[in-house]
Amino acid sequence: MANNVAELVFIPAPGVGHIMSTVEMAKLLVSRDQRLSINVLLINPPHPVSPLTDYIESVTKNMNEHIRFTEVARDHTPPKVDPKAFLPSFNEFIRSHCKYVRDIVANMISNQDGSRKVVGFVVDILCVSMIDVANELRVPMYVFFTSNAAFVGFNLYVDQNQHVIELSDSDREIVMPCFVNPVPMHVVRAEFLLDEELEFLVYSFRELRKAKGIMVNTFLELETHAIKSFPDTNFPPVYPVGPILNLDGVGGKADDTNVLSWLDSQPPSSVVLLCFGSMGCFNEVQVKEIAHGLERSGYRFVWSLRRPPPSEQSVEVHSDDPTVLLPDGFLERTSGVGKVIGWAPQVSLLAHEAVGGFVSHCGWNSTLESLWFGIPMAAWPMYAEQQMNAFELVVELGLAVDMKSDYLMDLFNPDANVVIVTAEEIERGIRKLMKDNEVRTKVKEISKLSRATVAEGGSSYASVGYLVQEIMSLKFVCHYY
Structure with a gap:
């Protein structure tokens, strides 16, 4: 390893998408x-997550000498994460690990020599208590x-305009600097505007203002307006560094190993992929x-079909096989036309020339993957900031069609969902997805830009260069406790 090493400590939130992007x-x-x-x-998640375990095992086996992983100890009885107040309770869960992180980093500092120096933390937005x-x-x-950058702008807006809580149950639209179009209130998830959740958003962004810089997994050509909306003063520099993608996919095996072979026999751009993320189920x-x-x-x-876990109120015995939920005879009638699988190798599927459309939950990692491969999306968001992502994709950028952008699920009790997207709406959305040539053309164009921006001479390539230059300069200014 080279001399004069500058060492960074990365602290991702314990979720598949967060850790994958961080790595x-x-x-x-x-x-x-x-x-x-x-x-x-690595902070262990509040509840075991199989895809996360698989991914960590895969990356730790194939990492270069410049990156290593350290598991953070946890209390025997860590704070519980409350689904009804997720953000503040998750923050307390992360905060309970602070003392263990301090011990790890303090030990790194005490053992460093003249050729190696700890120069900075890089923390996930959900781990800002580590400040x-x-x-x-x-x-x-x-x-x-x-x-994305638009969601950074939303948080900044809420920090400065907390009165939006009064509009949470209205049909009003609000004007935010990070969006060109007025934003309908249904895009702003009600959970974000509950007292405890709002308090956390305000707290996290006030902590974020203390950072030396903010790395955002986006690129200038995609979110030009949002990126240029950030204030020039009293706000850290924003570095668009994306798209940050794991093109090898998350570790694990597809539940149907024949799916790629089946795609090989299908015409180009003829297949619709439906996949709703690691937690998406119905x-x-x-x-x-x-x-x-x-x-x-x-x-x-x-x-990609997964069955929801049984709720506390449910007395139904849930089978491990989600296909038992399908209508009688569906698999027989669609044999040769479609494949129903469990876990999906999403990157490999999006990269396949037979796939022509993607019905997606609009998670940001999935969105960037879809744009990278030039696959148009039908927006069916579910939780977190996905409704806002869908609004940006459909209304602001014209890179997706609307399947059900105001859909909202109870992530911790899917059986309680009362909104049902009808077969007619789904049929109409799929037909629009596969026939809208204007959206398809725009997606193909942004696909080219997403690849050019990370290549030498591209905007994200330059942004990462500025960031690395600043990080290396910290080696000469850090003075520890």
Whole structure:
């Protein structure tokens, strides 16, 4: 390893998308300067997540010498994450790890020599309570925002305009600097405007203002308006560094190993992919509506279907096989036309020339993957900031068609969902997705730009260069406790 090493401490939130993006960001930084070394501190999630475990196992086996992983200890009885107040309770869960992170980093500092120096923290936006540790150790802190620039702007707006809570149940639209168009209130999830959730958003963004810089997984050509809307004063520099992608996909095996072979026999751009992220699932009524909509559309399809876990109120015995939820005879009638699988190798599917459309939950990682491969989307958001992502894709950028942009699920109790997207709406959305040539053309154009921006001479390539230059300069200014 090169002499005069500058060491960064990365702290991702314990979720598949967050850790995956963080690891790819770490790989990007060390590839740009061999004098960088990164220690990724892994916090165990509140509840075991199989895809996360698979991914961590895969990356830790195949990592270069400049990146290592350290598991963070946890209390025997850590704070519980309350689904009804997710953000503040999750923050308390993260905060309970601060003392262990402090011990790890303090030990790194005490053991460093003249050729190696800890120069900064890079923390996930959901881990901003770690700024207390950075301040105590007098180590500079950056924030890595795994979502998009428009959502950064939304949080900034809420911080400065807390009165929006009064509009949460209205049909009003609000004007935000980060969007060209007025934003309808249904795009702003009601959970964000509850007292405790709003308090956390305000707290996290006031902490974020203390950072030396904000890395955002986006690129200038995609979110030009949002990126240029950030204030020039009293706000950290924003570095668009994306698209940050794991093109190898999340670790694990597809539940149907024949799906790619089946795609090989299908015409180009003829297949609709339906995949709703690591936590996306539906109740039985909705599954049947999706099946009927697919069948009526007549399009070829690959559908990643997972059954929701039983709720506390449910007395139903849930089978491990989600296909038991499908209408009688559906699999027989669509044999040869479609494939219903469990876990999906999403990157491999989007990269396949037979796939021509993507019905998506609009998670930001999935969105960037879809744009990278030039696949238009039908927006069916579910939770977190996905409704806002869908609004940006459909209304602001014209890169997706609307399937059900105001859909909202109870992530912790899918059986309780009362909104059902009908087979007619699904059929109509799929037909529009596959026939809208204007959207398809725009997506193909942004696909080219997404690849050009990370290549030498591109805007994200330059942004990462400025960031690396600043990080390396910290080696000469850090003075610890």
